[in-house]
Amino acid sequence: MxxxxxxxxxxxxxxxxxxxxxxxxxxxxxxxxKRKFTLATREGVACNSKESLKxxxxxxxxxxxxxRFALKVVFVNGPFPHNKELRVQAGGxxxxxxxxxxxxxxxxxxxxxxxxxxxxxxxxxSLENIPYGEMIKGVLTYxxxxxxx
Numbered sequence: 326m327x328x329x330x331x332x333x334x335x336x337x338x339x340x341x342x343x344x345x346x347x348x349x350x351x352x353x354x355x356x357x358x359k360r361k362f363t364l365a366t367r368e369g370v371a372c373n374s375k376e377s378l379k380x381x382x383x384x385x386x387x388x389x390x391x392x393r394f395a396l397k398v399v400f401v402n403g404p405f406p407h408n409k410e411l412r413v414q415a416g417g418x419x420x421x422x423x424x425x426x427x428x429x430x431x432x433x434x435x436x437x438x439x440x441x442x443x444x445x446x447x448x449x450x451s452l453e454n455i456p457y458g459e460m461i462k463g464v465l466t467y468x469x470x471x472x473x474x
Contacts, residue, residue, distance in 0.1 A: 331365055338362065343370040344381045345438055347407065348414035356438040377439050384442055384452050388417045391457035392464050412467045420463020421445060424456065 336342075339362070348354035349361075350368045358378075360371045372378040389405065392398075396409050404410045418435040425444050435441060442452075449455050 331367075335364055335369060338364060339369050339371045341372045341375060341378055343372045344378065344385050345414050345418070346370040347411050348418065348435070351411060351415065352434070353411070353415035354418055354435040354438055358439045374439075377442075380442055380446075380452070381438065384445075384455075385414065385417075387452060387455070387457060388460065388464075389413055392417070392461055395461050395465055408469050411469055412464050416464040416467025417460050419467065420460040421455070423463065424459055 343349060343356070343359055345354055345356065346369070349356065349359055349370045356372075358373045360373050362369050362371065372381070392413050396405065396412070398405060398409065405413060415435070418438055418441060419433075422429075422435050422441055425441065425448060445455050446452065
């Protein structure tokens with residue numbers, strides 16, 4: 326299967342692509358709204374809820390925009406390059422988890438992105454009021470796993 330054919334089939338099978346797909350397939354995050362599938366030996370992640378997808382997209386866009394300067398990216402129009410995007414997705418959600426649940430022993434995995442965003446909405450009232458400045462520390466300190474050779 327060539328790459329163009331793969332992309333066309335992928336978008337047909339997955340119209341609601343999970344915005345946190347990189348972090349989920351990298352096993353750094355989990356979500357109750359995800360639906361995993363395999364296409365041509367590659368994993369994909371879909372979102373089961375269009376409303377959750379909208380919230381996650383808005384949250385991740387805000388996080389990307391806040392992370393721009395720290396990651397030395399001048400212009401943001403969509404996702405960052407792979408490793409920077411993974412740092413934003415996984416590092417940002419782990420930092421938010423630490424902010425919302427400071428007493429929990431923090432695992433290396435965000436257990437439920439959907440629940441985390443819902444809790445942040447309850448705590449801060451809106452996605453705009455989340456302390457993104459504090460979350461940037463988590464983005465910067467997040468270590469991407471080395472590839473096994």
